[in-house]
Amino acid sequence: MKKLYKGIHKFQESYFKKEEDFFKRISKGQTPEVLFITCSDSRVDPNLVTQSKPGELFIVRNVGNIIPPYDAIKDKNSVAAAIEFAVLDLKVKDIIVCGHSNCGAMQAIFKDEKEFDKMPHLRDWLRLALPVKKMIEKYCPNAHGESRQRIAEEENILAQLQNIQTYPFVVQALKKGKSISTAGIIISKQAGYALIIQRRICLRRLCMEKILEKSRNLILIAVVSSLAASIAAFLWGAAKTATIILNLVVSYGKDPLAAIALIELMDTFLIATALFIFAVGMYELFIKDINLPEWLVIHNLHDLKAKLGSVIILVMAVTFLKHLVEWRDPQGTLFYGIAIAVVSASLIAFSHFGGKD
Structure with missing residues (x-):
């Protein structure tokens, strides 16, 4: 605290006296042109980074520079209150969302929620x-x-630039x-620069969305075809x-080929299962998420390949049983x-290590 007291005293005796006229002017009211939403991280200083003066930025700080969607928090949403005041009352011209490198909040979202049992407000x-x-688990599963x-x-x-556009x-x-x-920037504390990322990321996302949109009909055809083939195989x-x-009932269980025929039919059901998993996986990955049992949930292409690999191992095992x-x-x-055995071991190894760097 002594350091803070000394700092306040030094400010009053030096900087404030030199800029007394300036502080008298801004004391009459604020007219910032920018709503600056950034992280609470103590290493991030909006005015220092932007080289702006008091009164030029309307600053909102929170853990992770997060903007809750308009209807996400029904009661006492301070971020929403600040956005309302900045846009409707102060009439700001720009909204900046500023992140930074080594953000603890972005590290925390990948941790087990149990680690935050003593910090329920932070967890929520x-x-x-x-x-x-x-999004990262789905599109960048190998990133670590x-x-x-x-x-x-x-x-x-x-994501926060998208969230702010949920406010009418x-x-x-x-x-x-x-x-x-609106725009987004990210501050690199090591290199000392701020990178404007909105245009680059938006263009990348826009290109991917256009590609997926154009291929969506083709994917839907593949999904329907695979699902139809799966149902047909199951019925057959x-x-x-x-x-x-x-036949077994008629022959009183004396047909020697019945057991082999039943084993061969297991292949049919497994292939039908593989087609079903493929159809569901393609739908989840490229069209939209659906509520499914955990064993059928597919987050990325590695999950799809791993599940199909498991079915392939079963098909080979059944074929070996027939022999x-x-x-x-x-x-x-x-x-x-x-x-x-060699192929199965390879597929198991791929399933275990294939999703890692």
Whole structure:
């Protein structure tokens, strides 16, 4: 505290006396042109970074420079209150969302929520940034460490620029064209520069969205075709199973080929399962998320490949079981089993390590 007291005294005796006229002018009212939303991090100084004077920036600071969507917090939303005041009363011309490198909030969204049991308010606040985490897990599953951190910091700014456009009065101001504009910047504390990221990220996201939009119909055709093939395979397998069981009943279980036929049918059901997983995975990845059991949830392409790999292993195992039951060529069956074991081990290794850097 002594350091702060000394600082205040020094300010009053030196800087304030030199700029006394300036402070008298701004004491009569504020007319900032910029709403500057940034992180509470003690290393971020908006006025220092922008080289602006008191009265030029209307500053909002919170953990993670987060802007809650318009309806996200129904009661006592201080950020929303500040945005309303800045846009509707102060008539700011620009809204800046400013992030920074090594942001603790962007590190925290990837941690287990149990770590924040003693900080429930922080835990609930960080949940507002979970869309950033989900986006990275979906589109950048192999990003880890510093790479994931950098992506999260940049994408968080874009997410907040999107959130602020859920406020009706902001949308209305943006539609007027020159009345207000938005932008995002990220400060690198190590290199000492601020990078304007809105245009770069928006263009990247826009290009990806256009590509996905154009390919969405093709993906939907693939999804429907795979789903239809899966249903057809399931129905055909069910019909064949019923026929085999009926033959077994008629022959009093004496048909020696019935067991082999049932094993062969297992392949049909597994292939139908693979087609179903492929259809669901493509729909989740490229069209929209759907509520499914956990074993069917697919966050990224690695998840899809891992699940399909598991089905392939089962298909090979069933085929090997068929060879064992027939037992026509012991040596060939042995080599076939070894080959299946090697391929299965490779697929398991890929499933375990393939999603990591």
